[in-house]
Amino acid sequence: MKEVWASLASLMGVIAFIQALLHTVLPPEFRSMLTSFFARFSSVFSPFCYFDIHDSDGVSPNDLYSSVQLYLSRSASTLASRASLSRLSNSSAFTFSLSSNHILKDSFNGAIPVWEHIISQRQAQTISWRPMPEEKRMFVLKMHKKDRQVLIPAYLDHVMAVAAEIRRRNRDRLLYTNTRGGSMDGRGLPWESVPFKHPSTFDTLAMNPAKKAEIKGDLDDFAKGEDFYKKTGRAWKRGYLLYGPPGTGKSSMIAAMANHLGYDIYDLELTEVHSNSELRKLLIKTTSKSIIVIEDIDCSIDLSNRAKKPKPTTPSDPSNPTPNLQEENNTKTVTLSGLLNFTDGLWSCCGSERIFVFTTNHIEKLDPALLRSGRMDMHIFMSYCCYEALKILVTNYLGIEGEDEGLKAVEALVDEAEMTPADISEILIKRRRDPKKALEDLKAAMEKRAEQKERVRNPTSEEVAEEQEKRALETPKENGLEEEVSKEESEKDQDS
Numbered sequence: 001m002k003e004v005w006a007s008l009a010s011l012m013g014v015i016a017f018i019q020a021l022l023h024t025v026l027p028p029e030f031r032s033m034l035t036s037f038f039a040r041f042s043s044v045f046s047p048f049c050y051f052d053i054h055d056s057d058g059v060s061p062n063d064l065y066s067s068v069q070l071y072l073s074r075s076a077s078t079l080a081s082r083a084s085l086s087r088l089s090n091s092s093a094f095t096f097s098l099s100s101n102h103i104l105k106d107s108f109n110g111a112i113p114v115w116e117h118i119i120s121q122r123q124a125q126t127i128s129w130r131p132m133p134e135e136k137r138m139f140v141l142k143m144h145k146k147d148r149q150v151l152i153p154a155y156l157d158h159v160m161a162v163a164a165e166i167r168r169r170n171r172d173r174l175l176y177t178n179t180r181g182g183s184m185d186g187r188g189l190p191w192e193s194v195p196f197k198h199p200s201t202f203d204t205l206a207m208n209p210a211k212k213a214e215i216k217g218d219l220d221d222f223a224k225g226e227d228f229y230k231k232t233g234r235a236w237k238r239g240y241l242l243y244g245p246p247g248t249g250k251s252s253m254i255a256a257m258a259n260h261l262g263y264d265i266y267d268l269e270l271t272e273v274h275s276n277s278e279l280r281k282l283l284i285k286t287t288s289k290s291i292i293v294i295e296d297i298d299c300s301i302d303l304s305n306r307a308k309k310p311k312p313t314t315p316s317d318p319s320n321p322t323p324n325l326q327e328e329n330n331t332k333t334v335t336l337s338g339l340l341n342f343t344d345g346l347w348s349c350c351g352s353e354r355i356f357v358f359t360t361n362h363i364e365k366l367d368p369a370l371l372r373s374g375r376m377d378m379h380i381f382m383s384y385c386c387y388e389a390l391k392i393l394v395t396n397y398l399g400i401e402g403e404d405e406g407l408k409a410v411e412a413l414v415d416e417a418e419m420t421p422a423d424i425s426e427i428l429i430k431r432r433r434d435p436k437k438a439l440e441d442l443k444a445a446m447e448k449r450a451e452q453k454e455r456v457r458n459p460t461s462e463e464v465a466e467e468q469e470k471r472a473l474e475t476p477k478e479n480g481l482e483e484e485v486s487k488e489e490s491e492k493d494q495d496s
């Protein structure tokens, strides 16, 4: 078989030689006839087939051309001997593309497609009502005839999909908010967007490295999991509940997630949403590959009881001239069941690849319905700074890596002090020019904090007495308040 290919290749070489020779001696009219004759002749015997992908069809740009350009940019940066560099107007990343008359070999399902980029000058225009670019650009895809079935259209689909992903990754992330209070913009969208430039990443996030790796792995599995979700009949979405004291990095974690996956963020302000149907509309208008965030969910709406029904009122009730008003009011707010439908119901699957993140400082205040398994897939406790997390902060803020005396000095204190990464980073940032002093300040702050904690746990006899005195002063007031409340309640009961 090898010999056959070799003799075919030498035949092609001879033809090319004769073609070039005749080119120099023949008049132009004969040359073009000869060229097309040889082209037809060689295509019959050539083991290869070729596909030309032009930059435009003469009227509109060819999507496939720009996709191929982006697709090849990945390999062009490392494999091409010559590449062109560019930067899109809404992007902060550089893109590489294959330079003119250079080739790149790719591989796909065992086949070796070869790309060549050809830029040629357009011939002088006759009369044209539309100005044409001076250059004609095209990619030529060369492949073995026997691989044709394998590559077309699967390889081209693959090229388009990879290009779409690169395009998405290259553009800046967007942060959407619903501060319009239900009204739509000119394009009928309820969300407003700004470029999302939060610099938090999983590298800058101070937390236990094992926990961090687990979350990162979970996100990666999710992003790559289209087939898995299809196979198991699950909607392609995932929920994370981030809980913990203020300043432990819940918002920073959301930014790190978005930056890691290259997703946009929809920051849903629940207090701006007036009804469950409005909530649904907002959901429909989100795009896939996005993170939908509800911060401080315990403070956003009354999530205490989804079974609670409005008190029934009757038309004969003289104290209530508009009997259904209460019911009406209820439809004008977001309820817990509305929120659960938003994250979990049929509507949540309109679109795909979406992540829901709720944050709270008080997990104990949340309704168990929100916490049940399957609803929020991962509950992530953002805790006070541990030693492992402290090491990350010290590396990022002070440039200290590995063993360090000052760092060792705070190791025994860090758990006892219960300081948040936000507290610690404030101290480090103040002294970032003097790492030694920064760690000394940190040690002093931790000792002070640990002492305060100890005092709360084991107060002195004077402190106990002081506390009792304080309580004694407050008790009559509290009793008075309780009495007032119970009086009010009994009055209400009588009314009803």
Ligand SMILES: Nc1ncnc2c1ncn2[C@@H]1O[C@H](COP(=O)(O)OP(=O)(O)OP(=O)(O)O)[C@@H](O)[C@H]1O
Binding pocket: 204, 205, 206, 207, 244, 245, 246, 247, 248, 249, 250, 251, 252, 253, 361, 382, 420, 421, 422, 423, 425
């Ligand atoms: N785990 C962390 N790693 C790195 N930096 C952190 C971390 N936690 C907090 N910080 C720093 O503290 C600042 C505040 O953190 P962040 O807003 O993420 O906390 P939070 O948990 O969302 O607080 P809140 O509950 O008040 O919303 C951040 O801008 C960051 O600089």
Ligand SMILES: [Mg+2]
Binding pocket: 250, 251, 252, 295, 359
């Ligand atoms: Mg926050």
